Amino acid sequence: MNMISVAECAAKWGVAERTVRNYCAHDRIPGAVLKGKTWWIPEDAERPDRINKRQTLPKTLLERLQTERKMQLRGGIYHKLQVDMTYNSNHIEGGRLTHDQTRYIFETNTIGLEGESVNVDDVVETANHFRCIDLIIDNASKPLTEAFIKELHRTLKSGTSDSRQPWFVVGGYKKIPNEVGGQATTLPAQVPAAMAKLLKGYNSSPKPDLEDLLDFHVRFERIHPFQDGNGRVGRLILFKECLRFGIVPFIIDDRHKMFYYRGLKEWVKMPGYLRDTCLLMQDDFKAVLDYFGIEYEA
Numbered sequence: 001m002n003m004i005s006v007a008e009c010a011a012k013w014g015v016a017e018r019t020v021r022n023y024c025a026h027d028r029i030p031g032a033v034l035k036g037k038t039w040w041i042p043e044d045a046e047r048p049d050r051i052n053k054r055q056t057l058p059k060t061l062l063e064r065l066q067t068e069r070k071m072q073l074r075g076g077i078y079h080k081l082q083v084d085m086t087y088n089s090n091h092i093e094g095g096r097l098t099h100d101q102t103r104y105i106f107e108t109n110t111i112g113l114e115g116e117s118v119n120v121d122d123v124v125e126t127a128n129h130f131r132c133i134d135l136i137i138d139n140a141s142k143p144l145t146e147a148f149i150k151e152l153h154r155t156l157k158s159g160t161s162d163s164r165q166p167w168f169v170v171g172g173y174k175k176i177p178n179e180v181g182g183q184a185t186t187l188p189a190q191v192p193a194a195m196a197k198l199l200k201g202y203n204s205s206p207k208p209d210l211e212d213l214l215d216f217h218v219r220f221e222r223i224h225p226f227q228d229g230n231g232r233v234g235r236l237i238l239f240k241e242c243l244r245f246g247i248v249p250f251i252i253d254d255r256h257k258m259f260y261y262r263g264l265k266e267w268v269k270m271p272g273y274l275r276d277t278c279l280l281m282q283d284d285f286k287a288v289l290d291y292f293g294i295e296y297e298a
Helices: 006-013 017-025 061-071 077-092 099-108 120-139 146-157 188-203 210-223 230-244 254-265 271-291
Strands: 003-005 033-035 038-042
Touching (some): 006 017, 061 230, 077 230, 099 120, 146 188, 146 230, 210 254
16 A cells, blocks of 8 residues: 655645644544654545534424534524524413513523513513423424323423412413313313323324314313413424424414414314414415425425
């Protein structure tokens, strides 16, 4: 095997001699040998790739979210999803933080205020919702279970004023009957059986479609298993199951929340109302996926 010097190799590759010596010292050139204080390199050796060479980002949404979260990438789809989904889901439930304030909390883990006050629960639940989305990303491929749904609720409501109330169960089903939109929901004593039945029926389908996901969502909201946080937990579940089955997710924004509420109420008589609202939001999300070059089934 013909060997060449560091100087000859550097000239051949168009790099500094110091770079070649670093390659050798870190065992990145197969066959390079050190004789005395001099490195010798096989004449046919190829230049190693740069460690920070730009890698092709994964193409599916779930893989991209996992990658960008690990990279702590700013300005990508993970960043946008965290801010947009958290702001809109909280806002639907009466959260008073602005989109910019939500973004600021995500980016800096602080809240900047000037001449105004905010509700502490709004800030706590915003930070908690970010953690819920991370839980979804980590567990997206796993079957949906009661334990995971309770974990979402525990994560969302931990540290809030509700969590300090003796009648409120963080990560557990409600103790007091509640209503939603003036409609009765499942009584506390019946919730465990109702949730078990709901999940058994849902998980019996090998690959649910969007219609199945929406039906589950409506039934979940009508059970209303938790004392508070049902809407946000329900929408987080929708997001998880969309990721799990390769369905384009959607974010219900403030402009369409009344259509969303009506769709939940009219599901049995007019399923198309909720479906069409979600398809419209899905089209908006497809535009985001197109912008970031993420593939999806049309």
